[in-house]
Amino acid sequence: MGTVGGGTFNVLQRNAAEIARRAGRGIEVAQIAARHVNPTCDLGSTPVTDDVFAVVNNPEIDIIVELIGGSGVAKEVVLQAIANGKHVVTANKALIAVHGNEIFQAAVEKGVMVAFEASVAGGIPIIKALREGLAANQIDWVAGIINGTGNFILTEMREKGRTFEDVLAEAQALGYAEADPTFDVEGIDAAHKLTILASIAFGIPLQFDRAYTEGITRLTTADVNYAEAFGYRIKHLGIARRTEKGAELRVHPTLIPAHRLLANVNGVMNAVMVNGDAVGSTLYYGAGAGAEPTASAVVADIIDVVRTLTTDPNNRVPHLAFQADLLSDLPVLPVEQVETAYYLRLQAQDRPGVLAKVATILSERGINIESIIQKEVEEQDGLVPIILLTHRVLEQHMNDAIAALEALDDIAGPVMRIRVEQLN
Amino acid sequence: MGTVGGGTFNVLQRNAAEIARRAGRGIEVAQIAARHVNPTCDLGSTPVTDDVFAVVNNPEIDIIVELIGGSGVAKEVVLQAIANGKHVVTANKALIAVHGNEIFQAAVEKGVMVAFEASVAGGIPIIKALREGLAANQIDWVAGIINGTGNFILTEMREKGRTFEDVLAEAQALGYAEADPTFDVEGIDAAHKLTILASIAFGIPLQFDRAYTEGITRLTTADVNYAEAFGYRIKHLGIARRTEKGAELRVHPTLIPAHRLLANVNGVMNAVMVNGDAVGSTLYYGAGAGAEPTASAVVADIIDVVRTLTTDPNNRVPHLAFQADLLSDLPVLPVEQVETAYYLRLQAQDRPGVLAKVATILSERGINIESIIQKEVEEQDGLVPIILLTHRVLEQHMNDAIAALEALDDIAGPVMRIRVEQLN
Structure with a gap:
């Protein structure tokens, strides 16, 4: 019952009437497992235990909301809840990103939902x-x-x-x-x-x-x-x-x-x-974070789960958007195979011909320069920054080019490289 | 089968595999009613009729997609589809805004859905x-x-x-x-x-x-x-x-x-x-518009409807977000009761004391000035623009103030008034 747990409890209490008008029924916090009660919450008569598995194994409970974080006890809690036939709502991005395939498979086998809107970008309903x-x-x-x-x-x-x-x-x-x-x-x-x-x-x-x-x-x-x-x-x-x-x-x-x-x-x-x-x-x-923005997503998931409690599991929105048995084997590319444009910043000796050498190294690898800034004023260390934007190129060719640039006597220290995206 | 109808057909065809992987089943365009076939579409063997009610009354069809627009035949089509127990997807904002209460009531009585994501802001899933x-x-x-x-x-x-x-x-x-x-x-x-x-x-x-x-x-x-x-x-x-x-x-x-x-x-x-x-x-x-962005919303609605075809109607998301029998009677305020800040532009005679008269009229009505621009240079017509931002005030008080300002001999023509919102 940390930041998000407290926020979730408070939103469910404060907006109980609004939520019931939307969901068509009330949503009750039946039991809380917490080491410490969140001081922002007025728990009233809500039962609290320090044994998280007492909640997970409570036969009166339909939905387990996991707001522990991490992949230790949180993973045990989620898998045990699924095994007990309970739906799960979680804000745990690490758990889903690292163990999600295993968790979703278990959920599909048991016909329960694992909802995780709050795991990405807090209150934004991006999932x-x-x-x-x-x-x-x-x-x-x-x-x-x-x-x-x-x-x-x-x-x-x-x-x-x-x-x-x-x-x-x-x-x-x-x-x-x-x-x-x-x-x-x-x-x-x-x-x-x-x-x-x-x-x-x-x-x-x-x-x-x-x-x-x-x-x-x-x-x-x-x-x-x-x-x-x-x-x-x-x-x-x-x-x-x-x-x-x-x-x-x-x-x-x-x-x-x-x-x-x-x-x-x-x-x-x-x-x-x-x-x-x-x-x-x-x-x-x-x-993207904070007690109540994240709670907004957690509670929206709870409402979604409540709405589909009686739905045929085959008609629900699949965990990863696509039917579990129809996921694609499209490979994830190594970064060397990614094509982007680049920003490069070099520290050059103030000698004639440096820019020509830089341009030659890039051009030999098929890298076109889009624009360039060469500072006129020498800096204290006698080095002149050269900053340039390139057109799109495979990362592995840029790696070659940077290695060649860094090997030049005229270039001091590492080349700063930042990728550039137009997003259009 | 105009712009959005053509876009919807084309998106359903082009992304049929992707959509089926998401929805868990194929979605088939069973019949089209159109005066003219959209030239961007390759209809293949899809049957076309010029009688829209032939589609609405076709017993093989589960979902009617209304992309006619307006409140004439479109309203008849939607109400007849509902009466026939069919779900409806529409992009028709005028129909929903003006006749939505009647349409949703009919849909609730028949236990069917009317989905209208495309009616607001095109492809943005704002609803x-x-x-x-x-x-x-x-x-x-x-x-x-x-x-x-x-x-x-x-x-x-x-x-x-x-x-x-x-x-x-x-x-x-x-x-x-x-x-x-x-x-x-x-x-x-x-x-x-x-x-x-x-x-x-x-x-x-x-x-x-x-x-x-x-x-x-x-x-x-x-x-x-x-x-x-x-x-x-x-x-x-x-x-x-x-x-x-x-x-x-x-x-x-x-x-x-x-x-x-x-x-x-x-x-x-x-x-x-x-x-x-x-x-x-x-x-x-x-x-917010265009063939395929709007089609994106239409098709998302179709997928949603397909997913909940077998759901208990009481567990579906209500048309207006809240359960139909729990809508609020919160009144819509007349604009005179709205409180906002204002931008005012006055055309003043270039005489001493005009600004003082303007300030007095505002202050007598409890309107505080936040900032002001008075142009130093006289314009061709001998008038000096005075532009000011006020703090928040009830519209009816601003109406009074503007009437008093326009009655001044020193102010020429109507006062330009634009509301100001901080959105925070």
Whole structure:
């Protein structure tokens, strides 16, 4: 009964009348398992136990709401609830992304539902939109800001010229970021959510271990400003794209055109773009975390489950949008097989001919330069930054090019590389 | 079988495999009623008739898809289909907004569904989001750009400094606007859609005749530019808000802060903001019209209906989100009872003391000025524009104030008044 558990209880209590008018019946919290009662909640006579399996094995209960998090006891709880023939609602992205295939198979065998809207982008009903609202479409790609902490950091860096480290420390003080920020800033949390979105979009099994994940820790305010000069903004995106060769599944900093709505999603807010062959581009925006926004999704799932308690299981919306026995074996591509455009920042010695060498290395690998900024003023260390945008190229060719660039005597230190997406 | 009918047929054909993998069964177009076959469609062996009631009375058919439009034969078709025990999917906003209460009552009595996602904002699954995705919330307000033609005109006026008349003529030439543009530019089309959104948001019967509707025909490029100077943009919004006194239901030009996502929705695109007590602000963006975006919503509805064909009717999602016998009698407020902030533009004689008289008239009615622009340079007609933003005030007090301002000898012509919303 932590943040989301407390929020869920409070929303169910406060909006009980509204919810009953919608669902056609009341929804009662029959029992709570918690180590500590959430101090924001007035539990009244609701029974509380510290034994989570007392709830899971309670024969009076129809739906188990798992808000523990992680893959330890949460996984046991979910699998035992399914084994007991109970429906499950969960906000647990790590559990679904890593163990979802196993969990959904168990649920299908028992004829119960596992609902997980709250696991991606908090209160935004993005799973419902993808799985039902856009069910007529072949989904071509999904691109989202699906980690609020990372977006808060990037927004502050851009708007106030602050460094990554400075903003991260503030985010930790404000409670946006965990003491160990790895899951947020290295993109692991976003990769969990992207894994779920990609499966629902393309009808493929959950494959978290195939997702490419790159964090935002190496971004500098200089990169943020150069991106701006090119008419772009840097966002930490989760991107899933269907190509003829396979599915791309990647989380990394990305330059996107400054005029796109997604580029204007700031602070801790989340947003997901979905492109379908019939509908074109759509976008879904809202709070990606927090007690009540997440509770909004949890309670919506509870209402959905309540509505379909008596439905023939074969007529329900499948967990991953597609019938469980009709998932596709479309492979997830290694990142070397992904094609994108690139932003490159090089630190060059201020000598004649450097730019020609750089251009030659790129051109020999079929990489076309779209635009370039070469700073006229030498910096303190005697190095001149060269910043360029390329056309689209396979990642493996860009890796070759960067290795060749870094081997030049004229180039100091590593080449900064950020992928670029037009999202059109 | 016009634009949307053709799009629906083509999406069902092209994505038949994808749709069957989702729905768990195939969906077949059994018969088409059309005066003319849509030339974009390859009908194969699908039977076509010019008698729409031959389809409606065909005992082999489970679902009638009504894409005729208007309230004439379309209404007969829908009511006859219901009487025949068939489910209905429609994109007809005028029919639902004006005759929805009657249609839904008939559907409830026969235990069939009438699905109408495509009637609001084209391909954006906004009805599903409001009715299911946000079902845990008390919805506080909805505000949307729900007419693409109007938004195209306002976007061109702002970005290119063009006049309303000039852009309208282009929109007509491009086919965005009808030869008679009244429904679009006077806000009637938007009011149909807003009426539907408000009913679903607040659980009230459809009351199109109570919606306040004001068009964009009087907006000048001067207003667009002054709004920009204050940090705002002008959008033609449909706004529904729940207050303690009743529900607001209004379509009018509106100044909104330029940094809001909604202010950055340009061209023919649509977007709807929804604010709920648990989730906070959310936004849904996409194409609001066009053959395939609208077909995306029609086909999603067909899939939804197919999934629940065998469901107990009492467990289905209610047409207006709330159980039909539990709709609220919350009154729709007359616009005089609406409270908003205002943008006012006056043409004043260039004499001392005019501003003091204006300020006195406002202050006597409890209207506080938030900011003001008085042009220093006299215009050709010897008049000086005074532009001001007020704090929030009841519309009836503003009406009084404007009458008093227009009665001043120092003020020439009518006062331009545009409502202002912060959307926070």
